[in-house]
Amino acid sequence: MLARVGDKWTLLTITALASGPLRFTAVHEQVVGVSQRMLSQTLRALTRDGLVTRTAYPEVPPRVEYALTPLGRSLSEAVDGLVQWARDHQSDIVRNRNEFDQAPTANATNPPHP
Template identity: 60%
Template sequence: MCVPERNVCHGRHSRIGPRDGPGPCAGIPAEQMAFVRQVLDRVGDKWSLLVIAVLEGGPLRYTDLQRQAPGISQRMLTLTLRRLRQDGLITRTAYAEVPPRVEYALTPLGRGLHEIAASLVRWAFDHHEEIREHRAHATAQ
């Protein structure tokens, strides 16, 4: 028997069957779920959230971004910026100056993601000792 239940992933009521389970993404069509996974894969990579966090301070040039994201290679920064731009999370503005100037900035969509990421960072900071203890215990076994 299906019962109407609030589906967080849809933001509306949907019919959830017994095999779908009560999870927040139950009932999402496969093609939409695939897109959700792609987005999560994109923003959950090693560098995207770091670039989003760095840009929260305001627009930056490429070299400033590279300085504030230590460890990222030029190739990976270029790829990350391109992908974030394709997803509408950042803008790239080229100014007609000599020497040429290009700045990257968060879009409203990117700022929304930053708010979520900031919550995750706060959670990690608040629980880092507990997580460290669990890791040490698991490694010792």
């Protein structure tokens, strides 16, 4: 379960759906960088885990919406703190990475992790 919750696309998808039900295309627009295939897999896994509902409306053309379940909303509340922390400290992390990567002794004794 931690692997699912800690997955990049899961976190971003949960965050996108926190504002309310969205169609696939709208989720795809909000989750920058995700391929359609990966988003489809992520939504399917979240639906399987009971975190997201998929509602298909009998219309022409067909309309499908995804929404957080109560369980998904509880995860969203937990994720909000993590997302806010990342936003608040992104520049600090980038600065630290740059300083580390430019330090001549750091690279020789502690090669960066991929």
